[in-house]
Amino acid sequence: MSDYDDKPWLARYPEGQPAEITPEFTDALALFRASAERSPGNDAIRYFDGRITYAELDALTDAFAAGLLDTGFERGDRVALYLQNVPQFLIGLIGTWKAGGIAVSVNPMNRERELELLLNDSGARVLVCLQSLYRDVASKVLAGTGVRTVLTTSELEYQTRDDPRAFAGSERIELPDTTDLAGMLARFAGRTPPPVSYTADDVAFLTYTSGTTGPPKGAMNTHGNVAFNSQTCREWFGLGPQDAVLGVAPLFHITGLIGHIGLSLLLGAPLVLFHRFEPSLAIDVIREQRPTFTVGSITVFIALMNAPNAEREALESLTKIWSGGAPIPPSTVKAFSAAFGRYIHNIYGLTETTSPSHGVPYQADAPVDDASGALSVGVPVFNTMVRIVGEDGSELPPGEIGEIVTTGPQVVAGYWNKPEETAKAIPGGALHTGDVGYMDEAGWFYIVDRKKDQINAGGYKVWPREVEDVLYEHEAVREAAVVGVPDVYRGETVKAFVSLRPGKTATAEELIAFCKDRMAAYKYPRQVEFLDEIPKTATGKLLRRELRAREQA
Template identity: 40%
Template sequence: MARPWLSQYPDAIPESLEYPDKTLHSFLKEGAEEEPEKKILDFMGLSMTFKEVYEQAERFAAGLQKLGVHKGDRVAIMLANTPQSVISYYGILMAGGIVVQTNPLYVERELEHQMADSGAKVIVCLDLVYPKVQSVRNNTALEHVIVTKIADYLPFPKNMIYPFIQKKNTGLKVDVSYDSSNHSFVQLVKNSGNRLTPVETDPDSDLALLQYTGGTTGAAKGVMLTHKNLVANTTQCIRWMHNIKHGEEVILCALPFFHVYGMTVGMNFAIMDRSKMVILPKFDTKQTLKAIERQKVSIFPGAPTMYIGLINDQNVQKFDLSSIEVCISGSAPLPVEVQQRFETLTGGKLSEGFGLTEASPVTHFNLMWGKRPTGSIGLPWPDTDVMILSAETGEEASPKEVGELLIRGPQVMQGYWNRPEDTAQAMQNGWLYTGDMGYMDEEGYFYIVDRKKDMIIAGGFNIYPREIEEVLYEHEAVKEAVAVGLPDPYRGETVKAFVVLKEGKDVSEKELDKFCRTQLSSYKVPRLYEFREELPKTMVGKVLRRALQEEEKERQKSS
């Protein structure tokens, strides 16, 4: 097949790369052996060296083995960005386990589905979400819960003050009763004794990660990613940033590690490149600005909402952001105005890429130091083949002809966990069918014209209307419901629900909001509601979701 994008590559980026035949955790071990005293992470004033992170990961792995974790067992991580999330991630891999990344914002229903589907044996969680875990564990295969606190890895006196701040902000103080199935993270690491039994791992075939995604439907599926998949994608990312000072960069890790994007371009990138990561437990504009200035952050992977938040912060001019060299934007389309304003503000480069969980996740990126066509997701990465499949002919489309985006490359998943039919549908003849509609221009730059069918992307999170609709249908007053994504200047898109009530029933927006918040993570809850007598439908009764979206867009234009 023709690959016109290769002619756009600068001399510093080869058409094909050599990928280390190694496990993910081997890079942490090599760093600890070769540069043991090098600072690899900073967390709110706490610094840790390669040696310290590796030794704690090794002790954690030994602790998991003492709890009965064997090769291939799934171990879930339900943490915010903390040193514990790095230590447990690499420790699970050292023990031969498969990481299951879990969003701490999940409500019980979402958590139970993921734990039951993955068959996770152990979960590592924050104390604040421990009650959720306890409420679902009897319906899952969970045998052990390992609990940690944000304060466990804070320096003095922050570790003493933080619990009071946490209680003030959340109103929660969780007491955990430790026993044979509930364990303290700190004590597990302390008492494991470094007696790790080495586990033989084949990077090509052994899974490192089950990353859950809804794909093009509302049912969350576990994407199976091997060590090779993740090593390949991280290698591609490092080589694409050809002008950076390898081993000397400072990477801001505000994107959550439980999201495959933050995991690859933040945590795995830092460990493999031996650059320091500055870890933030959540994105906050004030804390982010402070961290960039104090730590001299040079690489900032983020989502458009983060950059929007920073450029609109009223105090942004008070901070020195000149250390920023490279910003990697993903998860949602990047507005041109945001790109230009952020580059003017920092003097660094902000470029947009594209990917999906099923590809570890990155497949395309614009050049950092080169041509960046407006609206383009960029060029395919080395060793990544991309085809636009014509809807009319079923064959490869001609330039600028819109069709479905197909991808193949070393970063593409092995399939969906325990879902052979879904796997067969998504992967055909070596190609991953993304469900995204787009086109390629004559020079090999790609453009997305329509997101995955019906999917809403708000604040970088993938939201699947079907899941919201199923919750709304559970309300006794709701007869019909449909959720759509509407343009939002800050979140990219926001969720609006159109609702038809049952005859004789009544419910307010406030009541529906409260109901949804018991069943959905906050970012999925509709921000807007509209009650209607009926919904527009096709002749066969299918709701015309697109008609509602177009109607709303026209209303926004005229208002």
């Protein structure tokens, strides 16, 4: 504990919550096995009217592993999971571990070029994908990859009513060139694969960075990373086996992998899935399944507020809510609380930190910085040390803005087959996040923005996040993204892209004036463009790069 004695953020931990925890598991498969042995009859997955217990999931993943091994699959081989939020994702993930393999999570929004890049970079030998994704995308690129086994499945499996709210246009497709996953599981039912064990340093899965700063890189999330941060989530969020986890984040993303899958498997609690996020459907599922916890991007909660069935009592069961992956405007937290009576706790982390490195503790509210209006992302989670460093690498005092550098048991070992990128981003195990922020005197951390997104307007530095937060205070603004665009006089000037709330109106002049009244003259946007939807990644991060590219086209 001596390393933590002079750290001011300890004063912000809930009473009795330590700065350090002792890991219960060093192996992600072991945490699932413990829950399956302890609570075999508990629901592991709820998928519309379908239920899969822990005992059933254990049997299904045994069959998956046995089927893989029958194809010649070997220790360390990779299995790519190209799926939506369906039960088969968990079957494939856990089954891959039981076979001694490494899972590769693939964004189901990826198209041919992106999929081929990830399959080749990871060296995946097996692909598990939805039938429609095979037909429309994967079948066109597999010849150029090392994939030798393709297992296809349908989102219509594991539920019986083919709910039109979620499955409009879905159908089961005959694909003779692939192996039907359900058929394979039936053939190998009752088979038990040979026992397998892992060390904390073994890679559990590869999660590919979003590519907002360049080509995606495969972060090597180890079994130790996964087990530790699953435990961190359980204790930080104040959860137990009586809780139920609502899966609003994509399962392929690190938030879904840890804050949904790892967490629920550790708890021995149900994970509530509903194929893919749609706000009205999500509210219906919450009413029906009564989950108690979720974590997702702030765009999820903005969408819930604007859903036509968003009555106040709709989210009554959700008593514990966290949001990460994208900046949270303080005005949105206030609006959500007013709409549903529920507070959104901030959390912060990266793919390379296996989800959370900071968080607002349970039963605490995040402070808002008076000068910038930024909402704090919290304090470092257990066993985690964070520094703010300047351009020369020196540690900066409270209040000074610099790059966030994180060290802890959740930081990945590196990038798959990219030693130079690893050495640059994670020298000596310290992750240089590329995020700019500061720590206040009380130990709370604040994110200012990504280093690459800073706007230089006539020599003045403007952080897009600050302008976006002001725009969110306007009653008509649903979403906002700010970028720098070329300007003859100033070099760069500030431009805002805005989508409006349903039934609300605003003009560009009105929004410019609104910001001008609340910001320094060099910060407020000189241009405003209205869009139906702001381009984002699948996890809700604003794609400022895409917006800048529009201006240069």
